[in-house]
Amino acid sequence: MHDLISIKDLNRELIEELFLLADKYNKNRHAGGFEDKVVAGAFFEPSTRTALSFETAAKMLGAEYIGFRSWEGTSLAKGENLADTIRMLDNYADCIVMRHPNDGAARFAAEIAEKPVVNAGDGKNEHPTQSVQDLYTIRNSFGKIDGLTYGFVGDLHYARAVNSLLLALNMFKPKKVYFISPESLTVRGEVLRTLNYKYEALADPNKVIDEIDVMYITRIQKERFTDPYEYKKVEASYRVDLALAEKMKSSAIIMHPLPRINETDRGIDRTKHAKYFAQASFGVPVRMAVLSKILGGKR
């Protein structure tokens, strides 16, 4: 594995290998072994969990971590283009972790850089390490990913975490996947056409709530709407409340890539279904696994 731009750069075998590595790093977070490496974090868009977990992961592996967390303070603010910024980071670091607001920016950066590029989210396109983290959470909850019924709730149109996870499920055998969202926020056609499993789109979660094993909720991706009027139309158009959560199977889990706004009832936090904080905590061992695999060597 050189770059990780799309979840499609991985296969099931590689994902399962990453799980085993994440298990190892979960037990031994201060693993070290990469003291001679430098990881550059190029975050052109706000991030809390992804940026901090990559930085923590790099440091736990013993690597140096350099980078920036916004456009301001870089030469991009002076008008430098992305390609030149990437060339500079390519000189300084052994691996570039990049988040960028433009769709396809990570693939472009990977074509410019000789060093590996890890996509930490590009526009509405993909967020592959989030998907590995999500799959790891599911595998740790159920001992499997196959044979489960999934319900994706919310903004399925612009959420890159959903996009990547739907593509990732092509490598597994979900029993069924429900897309629960307002019509204007449903999965994009180009993603839908590539899915190889059974799915159904609907607006009311009550009809299928007792079938769902994994409910994956996303916030409305306000920053992806090009028309503020379109955002206003769907703002607050869905919410998962405690009453709905109580109708779920006792073993069912609720996931969320975070941040959350008003789409979930915070009362759910206290139920056994809530898995989003555990999901977030897996960010560090999973990204340690990804970085160690990319930085290479048998250490």
Next chain:
Amino acid sequence: MKKGELIVSKIMNGTVIDHIPAGRATVVLGILGIDHTIKNRISMVINAESKSMGKKDIVKIENRELKSEEADTIALVAPEATINIIRNYEVAKKMKIKVPESIARIIKCPNPLCITNNDVEAASRFAVISKNPIILKCEYCGTEIDDRDALNALACG
């Protein structure tokens, strides 16, 4: 005009592109990067009668032989076009165009947030995921377009 009379005279050497859908001759020239700045003489017929197409366009480029990979780039807008290479007034070679596997630069991605529309060094590149009907997928942002969208999104148009 007498029956059998040529609208545009024969060329001695060069390329004749025939069976272009009516109205698309200028688009074909645009894709090929041919305009008034080149030295070659260009003849163009728009709305010529055609038995098979009803109406068609024809383009004649003097003293330039199109390469087959150049010819393939016009497949999106003129899939039925025939290309004849002319040497000394005779047809020396007939080329049938085929839809290429990928198309770089000539089509602008319709997604305004695609990196290819936001960095001076990034050029568009589409994979041809279906040839009939034509469906193209942006290799950067994944946006899919059909031939009508492609025609609207021609970077040179």
